[in-house]
Amino acid sequence: MTETLATVMLLKKQHLWLRVIVPGQFELKVKSANRWSFHSYKTSENEAVQEARSLLKQKVADQVQVIQTTKSGEKKTVFDENVTSIKKKAGLGHITTSPVWKTADDLFSTESRQTLAHLLRDYFDQQALTPTEALHSPRELSKLMEDPLFFAALDRLASIQAVRGRMGEKDQRDNIQSFFQHVLTKAQSTGFDDINKGTLNSYLAEAGKYEESAVHYRVLCSVCRTTAPATSWEAKLAGLFDLLGDQDLASLHENTTEMLDELIAEMFIMPSVIQEMLGKQPDRYNAIKVLTEMCIAKYEPLKWDTMGLKRIATLMRKHPMTQSRRTLADRVEQMLRNRTALTKGDMYEEKHAFKELLPLYIAKNGTLLGGEGMAEALTMCATRSFNRDRTLEQPEEAIKYIVETLQAPVLQLRYLLTLSKSQFGQDCSKIVCDFIPKFMDGPEHVHDIVHYRLPVKRKLKVLSTLQRMALEISLPQKTNLKLVQWLDDLLYTFLDEERIIDRMDSPEDPLFIRATNLLQFCASGLLIEGRTLNWVRDRVQEHLRQPNFVEKFTEAANTQTKKDKMVTQLHIMLKKAGLKK
DSSP: OOTTOOSOEEEEETTEEEEEOOTTOEEEEEEETTEEEEEEEESSHHHHHHHHHHHHHTTSOSEEEEEEEOTTSOEEEEEEEETTTTSSOOOOOOOSOOOOOOSGGGGGSHHHHHHHHHHTHHHHHHHTOOHHHHHHOHHHHHHHHHSHHHHHHHHHHHHHHHHHHTSOHHHHHHHHHHHHHHHHHHHHHOOOOOOOTTOHHHHHHTSOOTTSHHHHHHHHHHHHHHHTTOSSHHHHHHHHHHHHTTOOGGGOOHHHHHHHHHHHHHHHHSHHHHHHHHOSOSSHHHHHHHHHHHHTTOOOOOTTSOHHHHHHHHHHHHSOOHHHHHHHHHHHHHHHHOSSOSSSSOHHHHHHHHHHHGGGGBOTTSOBTTHHHHHHHHHHHHHHHHSTTOOSSOOHHHHHHHHHHHOSHHHHHHHHHHHHTSHHHHHTHHHHHHHHHHHHHSOSSGGGTSOTTSOHHHHHHHHHHHHHHHHTSOOGGGHHHHHHHHHHHHHHHHHHHTTHHHHHTOTTSOHHHHHHHHHHHHHTSSSOTTHHHHHHHHHHHHHHTSTTHHHHHTTTOOSHHHHHHHHHHHHHHHHHTTSOO
């Protein structure tokens, strides 16, 4: 055979295979579990690269190199990629805050793991991995720490934490890197428990107090040993629920639900998880509807749903799953903000789809679920659905429809005040300014805004919350301040007519009781600064101006020690009530 022959000769001699290196050939080397090994030879570069990409897509190897041997005997790398780069190049996610890590154990906190999930979302999504699995699996953590993206993540984390913790950026970067190395060493040296299929609930029930760090760490090491090797999110969920087996999800131990909530909440941050869990949906409307019904524990799985959707939906119906519900709500909010149409039909179908979705976001008490962010997302979605060109211009019709759907004036006002906190709501300030005077023309009594059967404290809290919401925003012509003053006048009239302050300050009671009632009321936060609060404070001042006030206030005490204690408590109450600096 000549030297110019671009083939590989494999000679079998004495039961041994020998590789003959021929100039011009292409050698494939694969890396698996941090070990490089020879895979095969190819006669052309195109054939070698195709084989390399195939190995990465099938996850046969973590990394593949194609090395060409020139006629002069030199080796040249023509292809070098890993399982991450074979897909879209992973980048860093956008984060603006991070907890300041002072020890390696800080990496295990919920806030820290969520920070890592958002920062390295592309990497974790492509690897079908959660931050919890990475921190509890030596192989996965080692792979992460070798990835170039990890070092970029260190820089981003160090820059944020250095500002928050008022420390040197370089020093904090070195600290973070040493923390990860410590976590890796800990994972390599820590044992785990074998969890057989169908025994996860009993294992966690007997594990001890899950909130204890040692128990928590060993449990997650044991569970992640089963879930981390999965090469897809579907396989990961299948492995997790295989550990549960046929266990009745309604009767799970609290340790089990807490652990599942942690893992599933992190999975929900990854874009591919939702796609794989939902399967093929007719349009975005159906996808959003399913996820929203899961959030409010109303989704009933259908026979053609994926296994992951069926089991997770059942879990969220039977248990609080607080972290998962919050993360899923954030995903729903992002989907509502998206410019893509809800349906594949015309504008009339878009309107109908939004009108079908809106009732899902109205709670039993009539308020909108999700707070400021969800109010803005729903309004943006409605505005696009009601506009033929799907822009955010002319939101009047959409906002008017949402307001009418809420029915009760107080709920309508609360929605508009909540919306006004957002950037989009600030652009709609004229609509809010037009609504507030109409709202103020209606009610003449507190009971026209809140139900008369509610306890007094609840009534006061509803109105003072509206006042605080109005003070947090800025509207043209100071319309929000006019609303605050109008609500304050309503409260004053209500307390006066109902003689609520008079009952607190009954002449039949000792001075100690009367003064204490008034001071505690002032300090309760049920009233904000204004006419009504000052009126109650004036009643206290009248008592304070009495001759021998301290003696009358402490007359029930039979020792000097008790009297001194009562006087100390009086000064504390005066400060909380805003009567003493």
